[in-house]
Amino acid sequence: MSELDFHIEHAAAIPFAAMPTLGFRLRIVNASGQKIHSTLLRCQILIEATKRRYSAKEQQHLRDLFGEPEQWSKTLRSMLWTHVSAVVPAFESEQAIELLIPCSFDFNVAATKFFYGLDSGDISLLFQFSGSVFYESEDGSMLVAPISWDKEARFRLQVNTWRKMMDLYYPNTAWLCLRRDIFDRIYQYKVQNGIPTIEKAMEQLFASALDIERKETVGL
Secondary structure, eight states, X not given: OOOEEEEEEEEEEOTTOSSOEEEEEEEEEESSOOOEEEEEEEEEEEEOTTSSOOOHHHHHHTHHHHXXXXXXXXXXXXXXXXXXXXXXXXXXXXXXXXXXXXXXXXXXXXXXXXXHTOOSSEEEEEEEEEEEEEEEOTTSOEEEEEOOTTOEEEEEEEHHHXXXXXXXXXXXXXXXXXXXXXXXXXXXXXXXXXXXXXXXXXXXXXXXXXHHHHHHHHHO
């Protein structure tokens, strides 16, 4: 039976993909020496949020996820980032592949809130592997075996790597998900007032709200 070990060597943004994507260089080592014909690999990736320090500014940014900092002893936990699958081609001693991880910029997604809330440093990621290995026995017959449930690899992803990837795909831009009736009201305001973009319409609405608040404060 083939005995595989997994190591994450590198991470970088993948340019020109359909959506923001990080590529993780995965090296697979076959200790048994048996010829492997293919591997159907599945991977669950966890964000180990407890394995780093947070500045006061980062703690404020992450209140939406973990609550007030004094609650973090109870609320700060590892979280699921994503699942990914890959087919590994034939090899004997070792093989390297690129694990491609699509990344959402939707702020309703917990992982996006977490990555965006960090200023610097790195993030501990835990890769948990499963799947099936198709290999050749000593008599030449084809066998299949599951990947051991305890196969894992850790990697420390630089926060700046994630930021550079999002800047590559969405320069000076962030995604905002709105309820449709709210969007319709903003869009109607934009059209009625001849405002060229949604951003300009929202800027004008914010300015109007601040002006009303200022007047109310003076009136008090």
